[in-house]
Amino acid sequence: MDAPIAKLPPPPYYAVIFTSLRTDGDSGYDAMGDRMFTLAQQQDGFLGFESVRDGLGITISYWRDLESIRAWRAHAEHLEAQRLGREQWYSAYSLRVAKVEYSHDWPARQI
Amino acid sequence: MDAPIAKLPPPPYYAVIFTSLRTDGDSGYDAMGDRMFTLAQQQDGFLGFESVRDGLGITISYWRDLESIRAWRAHAEHLEAQRLGREQWYSAYSLRVAKVEYSHDWPARQI
Numbered sequence: 016m017d018a019p020i021a022k023l024p025p026p027p028y029y030a031v032i033f034t035s036l037r038t039d040g041d042s043g044y045d046a047m048g049d050r051m052f053t054l055a056q057q058q059d060g061f062l063g064f065e066s067v068r069d070g071l072g073i074t075i076s077y078w079r080d081l082e083s084i085r086a087w088r089a090h091a092e093h094l095e096a097q098r099l100g101r102e103q104w105y106s107a108y109s110l111r112v113a114k115v116e117y118s119h120d121w122p123a124r125q126i
Numbered sequence: 127m128d129a130p131i132a133k134l135p136p137p138p139y140y141a142v143i144f145t146s147l148r149t150d151g152d153s154g155y156d157a158m159g160d161r162m163f164t165l166a167q168q169q170d171g172f173l174g175f176e177s178v179r180d181g182l183g184i185t186i187s188y189w190r191d192l193e194s195i196r197a198w199r200a201h202a203e204h205l206e207a208q209r210l211g212r213e214q215w216y217s218a219y220s221l222r223v224a225k226v227e228y229s230h231d232w233p234a235r236q237i
């Protein structure tokens with residue numbers, strides 16, 4: 016599930032910033048994370064993904080538009096993962112939806 | 127420099143998403159990181175900060191508006207840190223400026 020720096024098209028596009036603190040133990044968390052990453056990649060409008068955890072976890076998924084974000088939020092398997100997240104895996108989280116207006120890559124990238 | 131989930135006002139506000147890969151060694155990186163965090167907090171329009179590294183690093187700073195982001199980017203000490211970052215500390219990075227349109231905290235927060 017580790018991802019490098021995402022290679023994305025030029026803006027505008029959307030970022031879903033998910034910042035979280037975990038409860039103790041795994042309880043299927045890693046397997047579900049892998050499944051959600053695989054599933055997200057298959058969704059229309061998915062552009063990329065960055066994720067790191069060291070105590071605090073930050074996962075950012077990138078999407079073409081708000082419609083593709085809404086469709087992903089309402090995906091049946093994802094809804095179940097969201098429910099389990101609140102019940103078992105997270106002690107707290109914040110979700111922020113943001114429109115990327117500007118980006119800069121160093122070293123410069125060929126797209 | 128470790129930060130928990132940022133407590134932010136209701137949107138809209140801006141996020142600067144800085145995703146990076148480090149070179150080997152410290153070379154003053156941690157000290158500069160601490161200094162930049164302290165300095166950023168003193169800037170007009172600074173709202174909050176989230177940062178994690180485990181190989182990939184994701185640092186998100188939150189700002190009131192584009193003007194405050196521009197002023198911080200042009201701050202003399204920060205410009206020097208940016209120069210050292212390219213010369214010494216980072217093998218690659220991406221910087222994305224995004225307007226946060228929606229946020230959701232769980233458990234719900236009193237603001």
